[in-house]
Amino acid sequence: MLKRSKILVTGGNGLVGNAIQEAVKLNNTKEEYIFLSSKDFDLTSMEQTKKMFETHSPNKVIHLAANVGGLFKNMNQKVEMLEKNLMINYNVVKCAHDYKVEKMVCCLSTCIFPDKIEKYPINEDYLHQGPPHFSNDAYAYSKRMLEIHCQSYRENYGDNFICVSPTNVYGPHDNFDLENGHVLPVLIHRCFLAKKNNEDFVVRGTGKPLRQFIFSQDLAKLILIVLEKSNDNHTILSCPEEQEISIKDIAILIAKCFDYENRIVFDSSFSDGQYKKTVSINRIQNLLDTENLEFNFFPIEEGIKKTVDWFITNKYNN
Ligand SMILES: NC(=O)c1ccc[n+]([C@@H]2O[C@H](COP(=O)([O-])OP(=O)(O)OC[C@H]3O[C@@H](n4cnc5c(N)ncnc54)[C@H](OP(=O)(O)O)[C@@H]3O)[C@@H](O)[C@H]2O)c1
Numbered sequence: 001m002l003k004r005s006k007i008l009v010t011g012g013n014g015l016v017g018n019a020i021q022e023a024v025k026l027n028n029t030k031e032e033y034i035f036l037s038s039k040d041f042d043l044t045s046m047e048q049t050k051k052m053f054e055t056h057s058p059n060k061v062i063h064l065a066a067n068v069g070g071l072f073k074n075m076n077q078k079v080e081m082l083e084k085n086l087m088i089n090y091n092v093v094k095c096a097h098d099y100k101v102e103k104m105v106c107c108l109s110t111c112i113f114p115d116k117i118e119k120y121p122i123n124e125d126y127l128h129q130g131p132p133h134f135s136n137d138a139y140a141y142s143k144r145m146l147e148i149h150c151q152s153y154r155e156n157y158g159d160n161f162i163c164v165s166p167t168n169v170y171g172p173h174d175n176f177d178l179e180n181g182h183v184l185p186v187l188i189h190r191c192f193l194a195k196k197n198n199e200d201f202v203v204r205g206t207g208k209p210l211r212q213f214i215f216s217q218d219l220a221k222l223i224l225i226v227l228e229k230s231n232d233n234h235t236i237l238s239c240p241e242e243q244e245i246s247i248k249d250i251a252i253l254i255a256k257c258f259d260y261e262n263r264i265v266f267d268s269s270f271s272d273g274q275y276k277k278t279v280s281i282n283r284i285q286n287l288l289d290t291e292n293l294e295f296n297f298f299p300i301e302e303g304i305k306k307t308v309d310w311f312i313t314n315k316y317n318n
Contacts (some may be wrong), residue, residue, distance in 0.1 A: 005031040007227070008056050010092060011064030013037040015106070017314065018173040018224075019216035023224055038065070044084055049091035053099040061104040062223060063092050066143075066275035071273070073180040081092055086224035093149045095256065097159055100210075105227050106150055108165040110279050112140035112238060116203070119222035121241055121280035124165070124234045136284055138284065145236065154233060164226055167238035167279060171216030171303065172310035184213060184304075187254050188311050195260045207248030212238045212279060215303035219294070222284060229291050235283045239297045244278055257308040 002069050006053055011017050012035025019074035024033050041052040042067050068079075074081065091107070096104045114130030127147060150161035174185040181189070187203065187295040192199040214237065222237045248266070255261045288295050 004100045005060055006034070006056065006058045006127075007031055007060045007062065008034045008052075008058035009037065009062045009223045010036055010043060010088075011066060012066060013173045014068075015169060015216055016064050016219060017170060018054055019079060019171055019220035020064075020223060022217060023220040026192050027224065035249055036065075043089040043091055045209075046091050046095075049095050053101075057099070059102045061092070061096055061101050062227060063089075063096075063104060063106040064071045065092070066107065067139075069139075069175075070182045070186065074139050082138035082142050085139065086145060089146040089149065090144065093153065093161065094303065095148065097153050097157065097160065098293055101159075103160040103162070103227065104150075105164055105223060108163050109221075110145045110165050110166075110167045110238065110277065111136060112143045113277070113279075115274070119275075120276070121278045123280045124236055127165075127234070128290075135273075138293040144259060145213070149303060160231060162230060165222060165234065165236045165279075165293055166219050167212040167214055167277075169216050169219055170213055171307055172314075173216070174286050174307065174311075176311055176315060183211075184250060185307070185311070186249055188304075189259050191251075191254050191260060192316070193295060194263060194312065195258050200263050200265040201251070201260055202265050202267050203247065203251045204267055205247065205272040206268045207246060207251060208267045209247050209272050209274065210240070210244045210276040210278070211247065211250075212277075213240050213250070213300060213303075215298040215300070215306075218295075218298050223288065223292070225293065226284075227240075230287055232283065232287070235287070236279050236281060237284055238279050239300075240281055240283050241278055241302065243297065245300060250300075250304070252318075254308065255262060255305045257305055 041048045043049050044233045067081050112132055115133040153159040154159050170184040175181045176189045177183045191201045251264055255264050
């Protein structure tokens with residue numbers, strides 16, 4: 001009889017971890033999934049990390065656990081973000097090798113790619129070809145080391161350790177903290193407060209920068225496809241280039257959910273950051289084509305609506 005896979009998901013109660021929980025339920029999979037958070041094992045500790053592998057003996061791992069945040073947190077907590085992420089990733093990758101994990105998918109981010117890009121779209125080969133933006137260099141270098149660590153085990157020991165780099169993720173269970181969150185959930189929170197207080201919905205910057213956002217449930221499905229089908233060392237996971245959208249249009253879509261479009265104001269005294277960071281999804285598209293898998297990305301209007309509904313129900317209605 002075929003042995004059932006035991007798949008351990010670190011960071012299993014975060015934005016992406018929750019989406020994987022949903023995707024696993026929908027897949028009706030026969031495999032056993034274990035979703036863990038820092039309350040179960042603190043992965044900055046080698047002892048605790050070993051205990052996690054000994055307790056659960058997974059044969060596959062999806063490694064999501066990380067100290068994550070938006071611009072403000074990245075700039076103000078560099079030491080903590082560097083140290084915690086280096087420790088978590090070192091412990092998890094080393095133990096995955098030592099405890100003979102057959103396959104592991106580790107999460108990087110496209111925000112750790114070089115700041116200066118000569119030719120768009122960005123692809124996987126660009127990762128180490130220049131320094132990251134100064135605002136998130138501590139986080140970025142800790143994540144780049146994760147890629148080097150996985151690649152080294154691939155080269156020296158043949159371990160099937162794979163990295164994926166998502167673009168901006170959004171969805172239910174996101175972090176809506178005004179100081180530490182990413183742009184989209186923070187805009188949702190700001191618009192909610194603006195309407196509640198009958199004030200303008202102020203968006204920092206001109207609204208012109210372009211970004212690719214991926215709905216957490218799409219990302220979850222793609223991570224599971226990578227886990228099952230891919231042996232490639234690194235794959236960018238994003239919505240297609242054509243779905244790149246301006247921050248202004250994101251703000252409008254959010255305001256529409258609150259029926260507050262007429263009160264949007266752009267405060268151009270705040271900097272815009274990079275104008276664009278367009279990434280190519282050729283590698284994941286090739287995998288989907290090879291495996292004959294049809295994949296329809298969630299329309300962003302609907303993804304934002306679902307996220308706003310979740311925010312209102314879970315953060316302000318109870
Ligand atoms: N969000 C994005 O836009 C984005 C974009 C690109 C890539 N990513 C990557 O995607 C992955 C998941 O991100 P996310 O947005 O889902 O993050 P998240 O919502 O902040 O969740 C982080 C998860 O990591 C766990 N964790 C943090 N410190 C830990 C520790 N010391 N020991 C054990 N677990 C720990 C947290 O557990 P507790 O809840 O118990 O603290 C939580 O489950 C990360 O690797 C991130 O770098 C995210």
